[in-house]
Amino acid sequence: MAFRITARRLAARVPVTATTATTATTASNPASTSTRGYAAVGVETPAWTKSTLPIPPVSALNASAKPNHVLRAAVAATEPRNDWTREQIAAIYNEPLMELVHQASTIHRRFHNPAEVQLCTLMNIKTGGCTEDCKYCAQSTRYQKGTGLAAKKVESVESVLAAARVARDNGSTRFCMGAAWRDMRGRKNSLQNIAAMVRGVRDLGMEACVTLGMIDAHQARELKEAGLTAYNHNVDTSREFYPSVISTRTYDERLQTLGHVRDAGIHVCSGGILGLGEETKDRVGLLHTVSTLPSHPESFPVNALVPIPGTPLGDRAPLAFTEMLRTVATARVLMPATIVRIAAGRKTMAEEKQALCFMAGANAIFTGEKMLTTECNGYDEDKDMFDRWGLEPMRSFEKSPKPEA
Numbered sequence: 001m002a003f004r005i006t007a008r009r010l011a012a013r014v015p016v017t018a019t020t021a022t023t024a025t026t027a028s029n030p031a032s033t034s035t036r037g038y039a040a041v042g043v044e045t046p047a048w049t050k051s052t053l054p055i056p057p058v059s060a061l062n063a064s065a066k067p068n069h070v071l072r073a074a075v076a077a078t079e080p081r082n083d084w085t086r087e088q089i090a091a092i093y094n095e096p097l098m099e100l101v102h103q104a105s106t107i108h109r110r111f112h113n114p115a116e117v118q119l120c121t122l123m124n125i126k127t128g129g130c131t132e133d134c135k136y137c138a139q140s141t142r143y144q145k146g147t148g149l150a151a152k153k154v155e156s157v158e159s160v161l162a163a164a165r166v167a168r169d170n171g172s173t174r175f176c177m178g179a180a181w182r183d184m185r186g187r188k189n190s191l192q193n194i195a196a197m198v199r200g201v202r203d204l205g206m207e208a209c210v211t212l213g214m215i216d217a218h219q220a221r222e223l224k225e226a227g228l229t230a231y232n233h234n235v236d237t238s239r240e241f242y243p244s245v246i247s248t249r250t251y252d253e254r255l256q257t258l259g260h261v262r263d264a265g266i267h268v269c270s271g272g273i274l275g276l277g278e279e280t281k282d283r284v285g286l287l288h289t290v291s292t293l294p295s296h297p298e299s300f301p302v303n304a305l306v307p308i309p310g311t312p313l314g315d316r317a318p319l320a321f322t323e324m325l326r327t328v329a330t331a332r333v334l335m336p337a338t339i340v341r342i343a344a345g346r347k348t349m350a351e352e353k354q355a356l357c358f359m360a361g362a363n364a365i366f367t368g369e370k371m372l373t374t375e376c377n378g379y380d381e382d383k384d385m386f387d388r389w390g391l392e393p394m395r396s397f398e399k400s401p402k403p404e405a
């Protein structure tokens with residue numbers, strides 16, 4: 001079944017006027033719309049809701065302001081900002097959940113077309129054998145005895161491109177390739193192979209993303225030259241909680257890699273994993289790290305831990321969905337132009353929960369047979385969900401301009 005854009009969906013794509021957004025759009029060419037091209041239309045707000053209160057000035061964004069004022073002033077923003085304090089983020093995160101989702105949904109509509117969700121497919125191009133000790137990961141050699149996951153060689157360029165073609169034919173517009181490595185030191189040949197994969201994916205008309213561990217400035221430039229759209233490197237959690245999860249590389253090393261990616265002109269994809277045993281303050285800390293980077297990541301993946309038997313976190317109880325929803329909604333408020341991605345853990349989320357995340361500002365998912373070593377929602381399942389909820393796939397390069405030739 002192919003994705004269809006129905007008349008009802010097209011009707012939802014109403015360009016905003018100059019009075020409702022800072023960037024004008026053209027009705028005849030919705031594809032040219034910027035990240036601030038769509039707004040909610042035809043919705044009268046009942047007089048009794050909090051939303052009819054006057055919007056507080058941005059100066060209300062200080063730690064002593066009432067929490068609701070912090071949220072509402074944040075939602076009034078017309079440009080992303082990166083001077084958030086932890087107190088402000090905590091105030092937003094801890095708002096009554098329905099109010100938080102409503103306000104996140106409001107800002108989502110100012111910066112994005114709420115009907116559009118990016119479809120990405122993530123392929124493991126090199127499974128297992130990683131020397132790092134991330135406590136959640138099946139691919140670490142340290143837990144191999146318990147997980148039984150055997151290391152494999154790097155996939156061939158041909159097999160990767162065959163998988164990318166299948167993904168594209170099923171509606172995916174971004175193809176992500178993950179390798180279980182600590183870093184790219186001494187992997188010159190592998191980098192050349194990966195550059196060939198990136199070029200091949202781009203030739204298919206798709207956005208190309210890789211996640212290869214830590215990279216230096218030179219490696220980032222090589223990937224950029226190959227046409228890489230985005231590089232994923234998650235910070236995982238707060239700076240304070242991070243050492244309880246990983247000891248073999250530091251938080252600052254992660255940020256350094258993100259700096260190299262940014263400097264090379266590649267889009268940054270960096271998010272976290274929820275349910276590692278962290279507390280609310282750590283989820284706030286994670287959001288603080290990414291939302292105060294010099295530029296927001298273009299993509300913020302929100303993963304829910306998938307406990308893998310045999311890893312140190314293999315028996316962790318699942319995190320309450322409301323924390324996932326709060327994280328998605330808060331990310332949308334803090335980083336309004338960013339693509340917020342529901343990543344690992346979606347397989348166990350009921351469709352209605354996913355819909356709530358889309359409502360709160362999530363606008364990307366991974367689809368396909370697998371997500372690295374864990375199960376993923378299949379292409380057909382997602383197509384059916386999109387049809388039921390009036391969603392449509394985001395076009396390639398709509399939010400990630402093609403690099404200049």
Ligand code: SF4
Pocket residue numbers: 130131132133134137138139140179180181182213
């Ligand atoms: S670096 Fe990546 S592949 Fe290696 S253990 Fe950590 S999460 Fe797993």
